Amino acid sequence: MSSDTIEAAVDLVRGSDDVVGFTGAGASTESGIPDFRSPGGLWDRYDPSDFTIQALRRDPVAYWEKRLEMRENQEFDWNAVEPNPSHEALAALEAAGVLSTLITQNVDGLHQAAGSENVLELHGSRRAAKCLHCERRLPLETLDRKLTEEPLPPRCDDCDGLLKRATVSFGEALPRDVLMAAKRAATECDCFLTVGSSLTVEPAASMPRIASRNGASLVVVNLEPTGIDDRADVVIHAKAGETLSELADGVLG
Ligand code: APR
Numbered sequence: 001m002s003s004d005t006i007e008a009a010v011d012l013v014r015g016s017d018d019v020v021g022f023t024g025a026g027a028s029t030e031s032g033i034p035d036f037r038s039p040g041g042l043w044d045r046y047d048p049s050d051f052t053i054q055a056l057r058r059d060p061v062a063y064w065e066k067r068l069e070m071r072e073n074q075e076f077d078w079n080a081v082e083p084n085p086s087h088e089a090l091a092a093l094e095a096a097g098v099l100s101t102l103i104t105q106n107v108d109g110l111h112q113a114a115g116s117e118n119v120l121e122l123h124g125s126r127r128a129a130k131c132l133h134c135e136r137r138l139p140l141e142t143l144d145r146k147l148t149e150e151p152l153p154p155r156c157d158d159c160d161g162l163l164k165r166a167t168v169s170f171g172e173a174l175p176r177d178v179l180m181a182a183k184r185a186a187t188e189c190d191c192f193l194t195v196g197s198s199l200t201v202e203p204a205a206s207m208p209r210i211a212s213r214n215g216a217s218l219v220v221v222n223l224e225p226t227g228i229d230d231r232a233d234v235v236i237h238a239k240a241g242e243t244l245s246e247l248a249d250g251v252l253g
Helices: 006-014 053-058 060-073 085-095 110-114 140-149 176-188 204-213 240-252
Strands: 019-023 099-104 119-121 124-131 137-139 163-167 191-195 217-221 234-236
Touching: 006 191, 006 217, 006 234, 006 240, 019 085, 019 176, 019 204, 053 060, 085 099, 085 110, 085 240, 099 176, 119 176, 124 140, 137 140, 140 163, 176 204, 191 204, 204 217, 217 240
Parallel strands: 019 099, 019 191, 099 119, 191 217, 217 234
Antiparallel strands: 124 137, 124 163
């Protein structure tokens, strides 16, 4: 039987030896970055099939034209987004030795900006670029310069391969080392805290289930119900910022 109170979450986290955090786009909406599946979210306005790795390989110019259109229409500036209380609370829990690992689906880098150090970016990072052919990594600035100064699509100076942000697109494999580390953390922890994720995209969405199957207690913080709520010990359908701030205050005293 789950409880829906902060006090129950504080007790669980306090009584655990190894807490693992897990975040989705809902942890960053209070920084002004829309999520994907809430009403008005990104996949409400764009067709995700236009942004798969297959779409990029099939028609690279069309892929980048849609990407640039998305950037034109977005109501926030990537260079201006800041960590919000969700990121700050998770960083404080790590700094106090409570949170051992933070697994995130987010590519915005706000956990690291808030001070989190042991962050596993399952879906890569938007803060760099990569070549799909030779797999070299390059600064985001190089990609952005090519997008403004060269004909589409942006190509690698070394091998002429297609460039993209260093995120994991639908149809692309997750970084194997990161995925294995996340599975290990979920297996070994005794408390798993999932925040701001609809838990709908595999393999990331399996992490809470892996933890629960290995005996961990489960705390869910999400505005909407998730598919794991019925297995959770604590379910809090509220905003992540205020909830995690209260949780961190309660745990850290
Ligand atoms: N506080 C708590 N929950 C929130 C908040 C908030 N401030 N804002 C949004 N949410 C919840 C929404 O109710 C939703 O259930 O966060 C969840 C976000 O779900 P998605 O938009 O599906 O995002 P996410 O789970 O991270 O998606 C996973 O899908 O498109 C891919 O690669 C993309 O990493 C992403 C993956």
